[in-house]
Amino acid sequence: MSIVEERWTELADIKDELAARDWFMGTSGNLAIKVNDEPLQFLVTASGKDKKKRTAEDFLLVDADGQPIDETQLKPSAETLLHCAVYGQTDASCSLHVHTVANNVISELYGDAGKIGFKGQELIKAFGLWEEDDVLTIPVIPNPAHIPTLAEEFKQHVNADFGAVLIRNHGITVWGRSGFEAAKLLEASEFLFQYQLTLHQYKR
Ligand SMILES: CSC[C@@H](O)[C@@H](O)C(=O)COP(=O)(O)O
Numbered sequence: 001m002s003i004v005e006e007r008w009t010e011l012a013d014i015k016d017e018l019a020a021r022d023w024f025m026g027t028s029g030n031l032a033i034k035v036n037d038e039p040l041q042f043l044v045t046a047s048g049k050d051k052k053k054r055t056a057e058d059f060l061l062v063d064a065d066g067q068p069i070d071e072t073q074l075k076p077s078a079e080t081l082l083h084c085a086v087y088g089q090t091d092a093s094c095s096l097h098v099h100t101v102a103n104n105v106i107s108e109l110y111g112d113a114g115k116i117g118f119k120g121q122e123l124i125k126a127f128g129l130w131e132e133d134d135v136l137t138i139p140v141i142p143n144p145a146h147i148p149t150l151a152e153e154f155k156q157h158v159n160a161d162f163g164a165v166l167i168r169n170h171g172i173t174v175w176g177r178s179g180f181e182a183a184k185l186l187e188a189s190e191f192l193f194q195y196q197l198t199l200h201q202y203k204r
């Protein structure tokens, strides 16, 4: 199997797992996985597809600018520039973006603060935070319709090989050093968001 085929299968398997969680409502979401470092090449989901289905046209290979490498009718995800930022600025190898009700509500509740912090929660260990006083801070950025502007805002928060950023009333983008790590961070974030929302309800 070529490296492209290997990475394709890995990303398709992650896509199936996220689809099973119903995290691609209304064709939302996009996923990417690095295939080559120099020159940078990565697979990204084709724009506008039903990501719950597994097809031979789910992904296309793009370069560091998010431009298709091969002749294709497929369009890279509208949000490819965010994935470009991850691979351009870090050694991450997988980046995942999903819209969920929980991540959207949390982004609205904490949008004015520009961040949400979690402390004393077991699952922050997924982010490598093992000490009792550790705090996981997830930035919340605005959601301009102009994607290059969104990407510029997003870039400011991409300074480690794994991480997460919430986009207000839009969704979350996470990245990691492997597909496994990126999926782990996505699941851990969703758990924390759902916990926080449940807590808000009981505290009212
Ligand atoms: C129709 S869902 C919203 C989209 O504009 C976008 O935010 C998204 O996540 C999916 O866009 P895509 O171009 O398919 O990658």
Ligand SMILES: [Zn+2]
Pocket: 028, 029, 030, 079, 097, 099, 170, 171
């Ligand atoms: Zn989106």
